[in-house]
Amino acid sequence: MAIYDRRRRTNATYLALCYMAAIFGLSWLVVILATLFWQGMQGMSLAVFTQMTPPPGADGGLLNAIVGSLIMTILGVVIGTPLGMLAGTYMAEYGRYTKLTFVVRFINDILLSAPSIIVGLFVYEIMVARMGHFSGIAGAVALAVIVVPVVVRTTEDMLLLVPGPLREAASALGLPRNLVIGKVAYRAARAGLITGVLLAIARVSGETAPLLFTALNNQFFSTNLNAPMSSLPAVIFQFALSPYKEWQQLAWAGALIITFAVLALSIVARVLGAQRTAK
Template sequence: MFSSDSIVNLSNPVYRRRQRFNTLMLTLSAATVIFGLFWLSWIILTLFVKGGSALSLTLLTQSTPPPGADGGLLNAIIGSVMMAAVATLIGTPIGVLAGTYLAEYGQRGWLAPATRFLNDVLLSAPSIVIGLFIYATYVAQVGHYSGWAGALALAILVIPVVVRATDNMLLLVPNSLREAAAALGCPQWRVIMFISYRAARSGIITGVLLAVARISGETAPLLFTALNNQFMSLNMNAPIANLPVVIFQYAASPFEDWNRLAWAGAVLITLLVLGINIAARSLFRK
């Protein structure tokens, strides 16, 4: 057996080499963390400095104004909430059921691996591709932009996130729980409903919340589907205002008041995404 003195010894060349390598890697790791935090802090600080002054009660109570007039983002906020809610209601059941099949029924055969591969492709696909797909299959057929088209595009973005979360969380449920329930005579659907889902509930909810956070700031698919509306409208069958497109249009405009509203909208989306991520992590810890 080797004594500890022969291994952990400053005069041992192997120990010194490993210690130098360990110190080098720790230094590089700390440097990369500091580098990333620096840019992240700079972005957040700039965002709040530029948009913090525009945050007011008017922002949440008035619709988007014409150039040179006072106004807010109420119509864009309501439109974004409506489309995100519809997209979540459409995408969540599909994603949960698909993830359930992959985890509970897809242990054999080629369908489950192929579905996981296609889901990963859809998960990493650019959102503008989804927008173009909905434009070609829905908007071009009905002949007008609409909130329903925007919600469909966002729902397609929700599905792969929920599928991945549901699949991963159900696979973490110990098989002993399923076997114990099956030994008592429970059919598989009842085992999934009352055992697997309850054990993986926090993880699945976390996946849904992360999907909502993702679609909250998507602009590209809405440019081809919902477009925008300068006025307050609750009609989902017509162009409807939404925060991402308003931010895109107002940020590129030459009017300073519109620029301020764009910064304020960016702050609102950042706070929303931050709040959703905090809620998701809190649920996951429980």
Template sequence: MKNSVYTKRIIAHRIGIASSVAAMMVGLTFLLWILSTLLIEGFGALLSVDFFTLDSPAPGSPGGVRNAIVGSFLMVGLSTLISTPIGIMAGMYLSEYGEGNKFAAVTRFVVDIMLSAPSIAIGLFVYALVVANVGHFSGYAGSLALALIAVPVVVRTTDNMLRLVPSSLREAAFALGAPRWKVAMLVRLRAVKAGIITGVLLALARVSGETAPLLFTALSNQFYSTDMNGLMANLPVLILRYAMSPYDDWRRLAWGSALLVTLIVLLLNVVARAVLRQKDS
């Protein structure tokens, strides 16, 4: 009887392991397929100097995506400047003052909802709140939409990281007479700064490739512009427009832009993991 039960468990274990490996192989196959297609189609565009130095071209004319690179950099940079302090301060409040607090519980619930909210819904919200009232699309509206996507990531990461700080460290700081805000800022926050930086980098990677919010806020611009109060070119919308165009040169730029965004997101994730690993060691 015992041998029969043991044999069934071994069989179930092996079936589970085999199913997990098979699922992993299927996922890796599709991932490698996507990455290889991006490399094959887009690597040639990245080798061209014009890709980084010229602006969006007319059909059949030489050109690049300089305007879209600059526009994406400005909007993602501003959204990071907005979301980072707000997210860190909110995460500190939840961790330091949120125990047994109903308002903090509601805040955590809202943050969890925003983490899984469709980005297009956030774009529509910013469109109704800003674009419709101002009367025109702008890079500022795009940055606000991206910041609303990034804030929950930073809040949740900060909250989780601060919870990992040993209570003995806090108690030692309190025993020395440090006020609560100093304990939060100079002891707990400093102890997990690597993890919080990782959260900021992950939020940056999350918003770098968002397209839907920018369609309703910044839209696009075929010309080079650093005026964030007007239409702002960006890589995600450029990829969407050029990938569906009937012109080969535009589709080539779309493939190159898609590969560029993928490499940027990959680099940010690698840096985030490196920072977190350095913290753990």
């Protein structure tokens, strides 16, 4: 009995330590979110969504930064999603056991964990330095490079979860392999594929370093992809470091907008993931 009592005491001790660690981590998260919400709501107003970024000491908003972020994020997702889905489809359906798949999977895992500033430097070298100027298209390409590995991993994992008998039944009816993938495998994994895209959007929506090296920033409203373009993360970085109170309030408001956007995307991804699991 003594050994069982000792094991119960040990288990209770480690369980208490786990709870304490969880509470400690969650308490700091609550403090951060509460501070962000309090400071962000003080700078939130209709002008944030209708006016341009102001000069020092003046009132203004974040319209150009929000539009620039939306343009580059959407373009980056449009570029990166098809590439990621095609690569993930090949790895799961055509070359599951080939050496190329193992190499691509290894490189993809490295890209998933690589610092985003490395991606910014890479795109700066191959695009910005050769073009001779910063541009919105370079920022979109940098975001696309970040999107690709997320979509590749999600696509491969979701397609591998599709039961083999579904493919075999479709093939028995005479469907060629491309239609089996498009009509059966994709439909079965649709919720998971959409979840992967949403997670990729959430990942790139707050990236700052790649945009500083590629799109830089622009105080004025611009939709020209061949010129420097404003973005919400870059404006937050610039305004948060400034000594002007108006800029600091706008930085808090911009951070709150990004947080709510990422939270909304994460909730939608969780809901879709729960639906896929239930099915």
